[in-house]
Amino acid sequence: MKADIGLIGLAVMGQNLALNIARKGYSVAVYNRTAERTKKFVEERVKSEKVLPAYSIKELVNSLSRPRKIILMVKAGQAVDDMISELLPYLEKGDLLIDGGNSHFADTDRRLSELAKEGILYLGMGVSGGEYGALHGPSLMPGGTREAYSLVEKILVEIAAKTEDGPCCTYVGDGSAGHFVKMVHNGIEYSIMQAIAEVYDIMRKVMKLSSEKIGEIFERWNREELASFLMEISYKIMSWKDEETGKPLVELILDKAEQKGTGKWSTQVALDLGVPAFSFGASVFARAVSYYKEERQKMAELYKPNMKTAENIAVEDLKKTLSLAYFLSYSQGVWLIHEASKSFKYNVDSLEVLRIWKGGCIIRSKMLDFLRQLLKNSQENITFLNDERARNFVEERLPHAIKVTNLARSSMIPTPSLNACLDYLFSLMTENLPANLIQAQRDFFGAHTFQRIDKPGTFHVEWQPLE
Numbered sequence: 001m002k003a004d005i006g007l008i009g010l011a012v013m014g015q016n017l018a019l020n021i022a023r024k025g026y027s028v029a030v031y032n033r034t035a036e037r038t039k040k041f042v043e044e045r046v047k048s049e050k051v052l053p054a055y056s057i058k059e060l061v062n063s064l065s066r067p068r069k070i071i072l073m074v075k076a077g078q079a080v081d082d083m084i085s086e087l088l089p090y091l092e093k094g095d096l097l098i099d100g101g102n103s104h105f106a107d108t109d110r111r112l113s114e115l116a117k118e119g120i121l122y123l124g125m126g127v128s129g130g131e132y133g134a135l136h137g138p139s140l141m142p143g144g145t146r147e148a149y150s151l152v153e154k155i156l157v158e159i160a161a162k163t164e165d166g167p168c169c170t171y172v173g174d175g176s177a178g179h180f181v182k183m184v185h186n187g188i189e190y191s192i193m194q195a196i197a198e199v200y201d202i203m204r205k206v207m208k209l210s211s212e213k214i215g216e217i218f219e220r221w222n223r224e225e226l227a228s229f230l231m232e233i234s235y236k237i238m239s240w241k242d243e244e245t246g247k248p249l250v251e252l253i254l255d256k257a258e259q260k261g262t263g264k265w266s267t268q269v270a271l272d273l274g275v276p277a278f279s280f281g282a283s284v285f286a287r288a289v290s291y292y293k294e295e296r297q298k299m300a301e302l303y304k305p306n307m308k309t310a311e312n313i314a315v316e317d318l319k320k321t322l323s324l325a326y327f328l329s330y331s332q333g334v335w336l337i338h339e340a341s342k343s344f345k346y347n348v349d350s351l352e353v354l355r356i357w358k359g360g361c362i363i364r365s366k367m368l369d370f371l372r373q374l375l376k377n378s379q380e381n382i383t384f385l386n387d388e389r390a391r392n393f394v395e396e397r398l399p400h401a402i403k404v405t406n407l408a409r410s411s412m413i414p415t416p417s418l419n420a421c422l423d424y425l426f427s428l429m430t431e432n433l434p435a436n437l438i439q440a441q442r443d444f445f446g447a448h449t450f451q452r453i454d455k456p457g458t459f460h461v462e463w464q465p466l467e
């Protein structure tokens, strides 16, 4: 009996994905570099599922039915290349490797073309939903060739999360489209997480609300327009008590945010492609500055920022602000995917991407239905903003967002994601930006030339005599 599929890398994501596949009735052969982990997994977590442990790459490959299909769930970076090199001598033309880690899309493109030369099929697949999603139904974003996808489509669709709009798996596009879309998913995730954190900061510092009270508000919001996974976990976090002290655990957690790189990558590529993903960058920087705890302590002592407290701010203002930030975060992300799809010839269908983000993944939210309607109305409307219904949505929320960010400013509370979202929006709404002065300055010191509004052509002025 040969196994239907193989899986390498039995850290939490790999274990749960293997169990998910096995629970759908497939036989899965598993391998991990450190044998101990494989043993432990099989002993402790595998019950009646058809999971076959392998203790060498050769054993793993030999246990698979042809064409072989192997999912890699190893650490992004060198480990993926190492595993591919180890596997290659045992693989045959037509076999398929699927990288389900958070690989950089450029690595995925490189591996795709290297493996194509060997006749090995390859998919770069974004997997979102954390360990819970991996076990009960993740959002899957596979990209590569259609031929490769068709070999595993049935399995992937079966293990993915399900919504009323179908399973959360689709062929995302050519080349590294899958990993690219997952990376942008994480950029949106950074932006929304930061926006929620900023709203929380205002609630505790300006409104003096307790964690429990904030939890109640978040719980209510999660039943309304902000219904989303990130809102859900935030209200659960707020009401979580530390066993030792009885205090809300969130109040005991050190305010130093870590990152693994996907938010940074999405910002880097936004810079490369010239897409104004303001709040992606702001959210990465917000994590960066949080890391400087000791410096911040010293500065706080030196400057003693003057917190205002008795401001006339309502919970409703914060809800509308956050809802606008969600909307604008998705807007920046879909714009970025659109530009990448053109530049890298991915052929991504953004409507499908929004559909598979509806379930299983970290940025799933009720708002995605509204965004899909807007995009359905006009496929050109990649920012969602160019639509009457979008304008109504934005106009209803904007006064609240302005009030909230003004209050944060006057209280010296940093709100980088909220501000960046608004700057993104305001920039797009503004017919005349001061870029005319930038152009004049560039031409002044570097003879970079400029265009004029009153006649065609390229111009340069001798702003100052050279000699």
Ligand code: 2AM
Pocket (backbone or CB within 6 Å): 008, 009, 010, 011, 014, 032, 033, 034, 037, 073, 074, 075, 078, 079, 080, 082, 083
């Ligand atoms: P390990 O249990 O042997 O450390 C997440 O780190 C997963 O990636 C783990 O399953 C880990 O295996 C695996 N991994 C990390 N680096 C690896 C490498 N260079 N080769 C193979 N697997 C690796």
